[in-house]
Amino acid sequence: MNRQIPSRRSRVGIIDLNSGNLLSIKTAIEKAGCEWQVVQQPRPELLTAVDVLVMPGQGRFAFVMNQIDQLGWREFLLEWCRNGKRLVGICVGMQVLFEGSDEDPEAAGLGLFTGRCQKLPHPKTPMVGWAQLSSLSQCMLAVGSQSESEQDANQTKPSSEAGFLASPKRREARFNVYAYFVNSFAIYENPFCTAKVNYGHEFCAAVQRGNLYGFQFHPEKSGRFGQELIQYVCQ
Amino acid sequence: MYVNNPDSNSDLTARVIPCLDVANGRVVKGTNFKQLVDMGDPVELAQMYEQQGADELIFLDIKASVDKQQSALDMVYQVATHLSIPFAVGGGIKTLDDVHRFFNAGADKVTLNTMAVEKPELINQISTQYGSQSIVVAIDVNIEADGELAIYTHGGSKKVATPYQQWVNEVVDRGAGEILLTAMHKDGTGSGFDTELLAAFGADFPVQVIASGGAKGPQDFLDAILAGADAVLAAGLFHRGEYTVREIKEFLINNNIKIRNI
Numbered sequence: 385m386n387r388q389i390p391s392r393r394s395r396v397g398i399i400d401l402n403s404g405n406l407l408s409i410k411t412a413i414e415k416a417g418c419e420w421q422v423v424q425q426p427r428p429e430l431l432t433a434v435d436v437l438v439m440p441g442q443g444r445f446a447f448v449m450n451q452i453d454q455l456g457w458r459e460f461l462l463e464w465c466r467n468g469k470r471l472v473g474i475c476v477g478m479q480v481l482f483e484g485s486d487e488d489p490e491a492a493g494l495g496l497f498t499g500r501c502q503k504l505p506h507p508k509t510p511m512v513g514w515a516q517l518s519s520l521s522q523c524m525l526a527v528g529s530q531s532e533s534e535q536d537a538n539q540t541k542p543s544s545e546a547g548f549l550a551s552p553k554r555r556e557a558r559f560n561v562y563a564y565f566v567n568s569f570a571i572y573e574n575p576f577c578t579a580k581v582n583y584g585h586e587f588c589a590a591v592q593r594g595n596l597y598g599f600q601f602h603p604e605k606s607g608r609f610g611q612e613l614i615q616y617v618c619q
Numbered sequence: 620m621y622v623n624n625p626d627s628n629s630d631l632t633a634r635v636i637p638c639l640d641v642a643n644g645r646v647v648k649g650t651n652f653k654q655l656v657d658m659g660d661p662v663e664l665a666q667m668y669e670q671q672g673a674d675e676l677i678f679l680d681i682k683a684s685v686d687k688q689q690s691a692l693d694m695v696y697q698v699a700t701h702l703s704i705p706f707a708v709g710g711g712i713k714t715l716d717d718v719h720r721f722f723n724a725g726a727d728k729v730t731l732n733t734m735a736v737e738k739p740e741l742i743n744q745i746s747t748q749y750g751s752q753s754i755v756v757a758i759d760v761n762i763e764a765d766g767e768l769a770i771y772t773h774g775g776s777k778k779v780a781t782p783y784q785q786w787v788n789e790v791v792d793r794g795a796g797e798i799l800l801t802a803m804h805k806d807g808t809g810s811g812f813d814t815e816l817l818a819a820f821g822a823d824f825p826v827q828v829i830a831s832g833g834a835k836g837p838q839d840f841l842d843a844i845l846a847g848a849d850a851v852l853a854a855g856l857f858h859r860g861e862y863t864v865r866e867i868k869e870f871l872i873n874n875n876i877k878i879r880n881i
Contacts, residue, residue: 407725411700443750506629507823512752512796513849514674514879515630562632562879564705566752582630605705605727607669607881 394619396420397434401451403476404442408604409614413438416615426460436618437464440604441476445501445569446488448476458494465496470595472617475567478591478598487569496596497576501569506584510568515601517561517579517589561609563589563601570600620822621844621877632877634674634850635840635864636829637857639664641710642682644690648858658858662697668857669704671864672881676702677730677755677799677852680710681774688717692724699725707755715744722749730799732757733772736779736786739793746794755829756795758786760816761803768816775803797827799852805833807855812839814846821847837862837870844876 396418398406406422413420423430423437430437439461441448452458465471473481484493485501493500504511563581570587571577577588581600591598597617603610621633639646639661646664648656658664665676678698680691688711695708708721709730718741721729734741735756745754759771760783768783779786790798802813812830820828827849834840834853843851856862871878 405722405725407696407699408703412703507825508827508849509825510750510752510796511631512827513634514632516632516877516879518630560880562881565631566750582628584628605703607703611703 394418394435396436396618397423399439400424409440412604412614416618418618425455436470438472439477440474445485446491449491472597474599481598499574504584511565511583514562515581564605565601623875632879633844636675636852637668637673638677638852638854641678641680644694661694662701665698672868673864676706678708695724695726728753730755730757736772742793751794751796755797755799756790757799759801799829801831809835812843814842817846817848837867841874
């Protein structure tokens with residue numbers, strides 16, 4: 385789990401599933417000081433050419449899953465994760481890491497996490513807007529403790545909200561961290577949940593298992609916190 | 620819904636949204652079309668509001684039809700690459716192609732007013748293709764001399780025959796994700812948002828409502844949220860420097876409203 389301080393710029397592959405504009409995520413990755421390329425289809429050389437794959441997703445679960453299958457990503461992503469390489473799923477890109485979704489029950493997810501997405505029982509859906517993240521036992525602590533040790537090594541103080549995640553004093557408290565959500569479906573519970581949010585029902589705002597990250601919110605639209613999160617998972 | 624309460628089933632915060640009127644790629648003071656006062660560069664102002672804690676921004680290009688959109692698209696791209704919060708754009712959108720162009724340039728949402736009335740199927744098309752969260756329908760409503768509510772298009776200059784309540788329901792049925800409700804009879808008066816209109820939506824109303832028109836100070840924002848607004852929008856009060864977004868948000872936080880605190 386301990387990550388080396390990168391000696392070169394991290395190389396990020398942004399998976400283009402034709403499901404929305406990639407401008408914001410590209411901009412955020414660039415601001416994080418990473419190299420990026422947009423990848424439409426999997427190629428074997430990606431295994432060495434790219435350090436991180438980011439999979440944004442917008443729209444219906446079945447549409448995104450269909451793109452994954454049509455473009456040949458399913459086996460590649462499973463192999464990528466078997467090799468312990470880093471994958472970051474955002475919004476529907478997080479949901480497809482699970483087994484399925486009630487949005488499109490016939491579509492099979494990647495099954496990298498167990499569980500299915502369920503509809504949020506709130507009169508106003510989709511959930512659109514900012515919500516404060518709250519912690520579970522593991523709530524982003526893995527992220528926090530890693531960035532903490534990196535910060536210690538760099539002798540820098542936490543500079544902002546994401547820095548607060550690293551501060552042991554903040555761990556017990558509700559994080560003063562807000563993220564921007566746009567979703568009607570969500571994973572209610574998962575053992576790898578790292579942050580929770582309530583909207584009609586409590587759900588997983590973020591999951592992490594090793595190098596596999598999922599964010600139900602949009603870090604690329606979540607202000608400075610989101611920017612630091614992208615920097616953390618991409619570097 | 621936005622009052623802090625341990626039993627609440629929602630962590631969503633009420634949003635504070637500065638609105639920027641744009642003409643020829645510059646932010647202008649939109650008093651009327653003849654006397655446009657230059658207020659500055661859209662990207663610089665957008666970044667300033669983001670730093671103040673704005674949750675979202677809305678850009679309304681009041682002269683888009685005149686300059687054929689290119690300056691608006693350039694502005695949207697510049698804003699998108701310099702901002703890390705969501706923003707909506709409106710003004711001069713006539714076709715689904717226009718909508719594609721704004722989304723391609725990096726907008727998160729589009730706002731329709733006149734075209735929503737003239738071509739309501741556009742609401743369905745945008746909602747189907749991009750999701751309801753991407754479409755905000757702006758409804759300009761006025762209390763007429765006889766006390767009835769009437770809706771207007773073309774920047775508030777043309778009255779529409781469709782009854783207000785019928786239009787609100789239709790907009791929701793067609794897939795709008797949010798309603799930007801501007802009370803024309805309050806606009807520029809500084810007498811506060813129309814809380815009666817806002818309260819009529821109720822907690823179970825299926826889409827979010829952005830209150831607009833009439834804000835003079837922090838208490839007006841609080842009243843609108845307590846009445847039921849999901850978001851509050853203001854322009855002049857921010858642009859004239861009377862209040863910063865942060866000051867408004869601090870007031871709301873001190874009054875126990877769920878607000879994104881940065």
